[in-house]
Amino acid sequence: MRHSKVKDLLSSEKTNYEVTVKGWVRTFRNNQFIALNDGSTIHNLQCVVDFENTPEATLKRINTGTAVALTGKLVESQGAGQKYEIQVAQLEILGDCDAEKFPMQPKKHSLEFLRENAHLRVRTNAFGAIMRVRSVLAHAVHTYFQDRGFVYVNTPIITGADAEGAGEMFQVTSLPLDNLPKNEEGNIDYKKDFFGKHTNLTVSGQLEGETFAMALGQIYTFGPTFRAENSNTSRHLAEFWMIEPEVAFNDLIDNMDLAEDFIKFVINYAVERCADDLKFLEGRLLDEEKQKPQAERSEMALLEKLNFVLNNDFKRVSYTEAIDILRDSTPNKKKKFQYLIEEWGADLQSEHERFLVEKHFKCPVILFDYPAKIKAFYMRLNDNTEPGRETVRAMDILFPGIGEIVGGSQREERYDVLVEKMKAIGIDEEELWWYLDTRRFGSAVHSGFGLGFERLVLFVTGMTNIRDVIPFPRTPQNAEF
Ligand code: 4AD
Ligand code: MG
Numbered sequence: 001m002r003h004s005k006v007k008d009l010l011s012s013e014k015t016n017y018e019v020t021v022k023g024w025v026r027t028f029r030n031n032q033f034i035a036l037n038d039g040s041t042i043h044n045l046q047c048v049v050d051f052e053n054t055p056e057a058t059l060k061r062i063n064t065g066t067a068v069a070l071t072g073k074l075v076e077s078q079g080a081g082q083k084y085e086i087q088v089a090q091l092e093i094l095g096d097c098d099a100e101k102f103p104m105q106p107k108k109h110s111l112e113f114l115r116e117n118a119h120l121r122v123r124t125n126a127f128g129a130i131m132r133v134r135s136v137l138a139h140a141v142h143t144y145f146q147d148r149g150f151v152y153v154n155t156p157i158i159t160g161a162d163a164e165g166a167g168e169m170f171q172v173t174s175l176p177l178d179n180l181p182k183n184e185e186g187n188i189d190y191k192k193d194f195f196g197k198h199t200n201l202t203v204s205g206q207l208e209g210e211t212f213a214m215a216l217g218q219i220y221t222f223g224p225t226f227r228a229e230n231s232n233t234s235r236h237l238a239e240f241w242m243i244e245p246e247v248a249f250n251d252l253i254d255n256m257d258l259a260e261d262f263i264k265f266v267i268n269y270a271v272e273r274c275a276d277d278l279k280f281l282e283g284r285l286l287d288e289e290k291q292k293p294q295a296e297r298s299e300m301a302l303l304e305k306l307n308f309v310l311n312n313d314f315k316r317v318s319y320t321e322a323i324d325i326l327r328d329s330t331p332n333k334k335k336k337f338q339y340l341i342e343e344w345g346a347d348l349q350s351e352h353e354r355f356l357v358e359k360h361f362k363c364p365v366i367l368f369d370y371p372a373k374i375k376a377f378y379m380r381l382n383d384n385t386e387p388g389r390e391t392v393r394a395m396d397i398l399f400p401g402i403g404e405i406v407g408g409s410q411r412e413e414r415y416d417v418l419v420e421k422m423k424a425i426g427i428d429e430e431e432l433w434w435y436l437d438t439r440r441f442g443s444a445v446h447s448g449f450g451l452g453f454e455r456l457v458l459f460v461t462g463m464t465n466i467r468d469v470i471p472f473p474r475t476p477q478n479a480e481f
Pocket of ligand 1: 163164203204205206227229235236237238240242244245404405406407408409448449450451452453454455
C-alpha cells in the first residue's frame with residue numbers, strides 16, 4: 001500500500017479507513033503514543049501503539065529519531081491536542097536510532113549547536129519549518145516572473161568577470177596549487193589553466209543577464225552567487241542565492257515599482273501557503289522575546305510584521321534626504337550621527353540603515369540616487385548633478401531587522417560614459433568587451449536589481465542569523481558539510 005503524507009491525513013475529510021505512514025519518531029510517550037513527523041508539515045501525527053500486543057524488544061527500538069512505517073486506522077482522537085490519530089495495527093522499524101547517541105534530543109537546542117549539526121538540524125521543528133518556507137518562497141519567485149512573461153536565464157557560475165568590481169571573488173583553477181606555472185614575469189600563467197584565462201566564481205549574474213534582457217526584454221536569474229568578503233556577520237554568507245531580474249526599457253522608477261511589487265507578492269505567497277509553519281515560527285520567537293527585557297522586545301509579532309509590509313507602501317527617499325535626516329537625528333541620548341555632516345558621499349553603515357528603517361520611517365525604505373563613487377561602475381549617472389556631487393540611479397531596499405535586502409539600479413546605457421567610468425576605476429575594457437557590446441549594438445535604457453534570497457527568508461521566518469535559513473551555510477572558516 002502506498003503511504004500517505006501526514007499533511008494530507010490531517011486535513012482528511014473522512015476517518016475510519018486504513019492508512020500507512022512513514023516517518024521519524026519525534027517522541028514516544030508511555031510506551032504507547034508515537035508523535036510521528038514525516039516532514040510534510042510542522043504537525044506530528046499521533047500514532048497509538050497497541051503495546052500489549054507488541055513485543056517488548058520492538059517497543060524498545062522506538063526512540064526519538066527512529067524511522068518507522070505504521071499502518072492502521074485513521075480515527076478521531078479522543079485526546080486533547082490533535083484532531084486525528086492512527087490506531088497502529090502494524091508497526092515496522094525501518095531504521096534504528098540510538099537514543100543515547102542521537103544529537104537531536106526532544107528538547108530545545110541552541111542555534112549554535114544546531115549549526116554544528118546542519119545535516120541533522122532539519123529534523124527539528126524549527127528547521128523543518130524554515131526549509132519548507134524557503135522552498136515555497138523559491139516557488140513564489142518563479143511563479144511571479146513566469147506569470148509575467150519573464151524568461152529564466154541561467155548565468156554562468158564560473159566566469160572571468162567581476163560583476164561588482166569589488167574584488168571579492170573566489171578564484172577557480174584546475175592547476176595544482178603547490179606547483180602553479182609561472183610566466184616570464186614570475187606571475188601565475190593562467191593561459192595554461194583549464195580555460196586559458198583567469199576565472200572566478202560569480203558574484204552576480206547581472207552582466208550576463210543584461211545581455212539577455214537586450215534581446216528577450218525581461219529576464220530573471222535565480223542562482224548561487226559567491227563572495228569572498230571576510231565579513232563574519234549575521235547577514236553575510238560566502239555562498240548565497242540571488243534573484244536578479246533585468247528589464248529592457250525600465251527606468252529607475254519602474255525598477256522600484258517592480259521590486260516592491262515582487263517582494264510583496266512573494267511574502268504574500270508564503271503567508272498564504274505556510275500558515276502553520278509561520279505560526280510555529282512566530283510562537284518560537286514570542287518565547288524568545290519573553291526572555292528579553294521589555295525595552296528590547298520587538299513591537300510586532302511575526303505575522304503582524306509580514307502583514308505590515310504587505311499593506312504599506314515602501315518609503316522612497318533619496319540618499320541626500322537620508323543624510324539630512326541622519327544629520328538631524330540622535331540615535332541615542334549621547335550622540336548625533338554627526339560625522340555624516342562633513343561626509344556627503346560616505347557609504348551608510350548598517351547602524352544608519354537600521355535607524356532610518358526601524359526608528360525613523362518604521363517601514364521598508366527604498367533609498368535611491370546614491371553618490372556615484374560608492375556604487376558600482378555600471379550604474380546610470382544622473383544628469384545635471386553638481387560637480388563633486390555626482391549621483392547614480394541606484395536603489396537599495398532596506399528592511400527592518402535585515403538592512404539591505406535589495407541592491408539595484410538603472411544601468412548606464414551610454415557606451416562612452418560607461419567606458420569612461422570603467423577607465424576611471426581601472427576595469428579592463430578588453431575583459432568586458434562582450435558587455436560593452438550591449439551598449440554598442442541597440443543600446444537602450446534598462447534596469448534591474450538583485451534580491452538576496454536568504455535575506456528574504458530571514459525576514460519571512462523571523463530568524464536573526466542568515467546561517468539558519470540556508471541548508472548548509474558557507475561562512476569564513478566553515479564549510480564542514
Ligand atoms: O547589492 P549587491 O552586491 O548587488 C549586486 O550584486 C547587483 N549585481 C544586483 C543587480 O543589480 N542585479 O547584492 C544584491 C543583494 C544584496 O542587497 C543582498 O540582499 C544580497 O544580494 N547579498 C548577500 N546576501 C548574503 N550574503 C552576502 N554576502 C551578500 N551580499 C549581497
Ligand atoms: Mg548592495
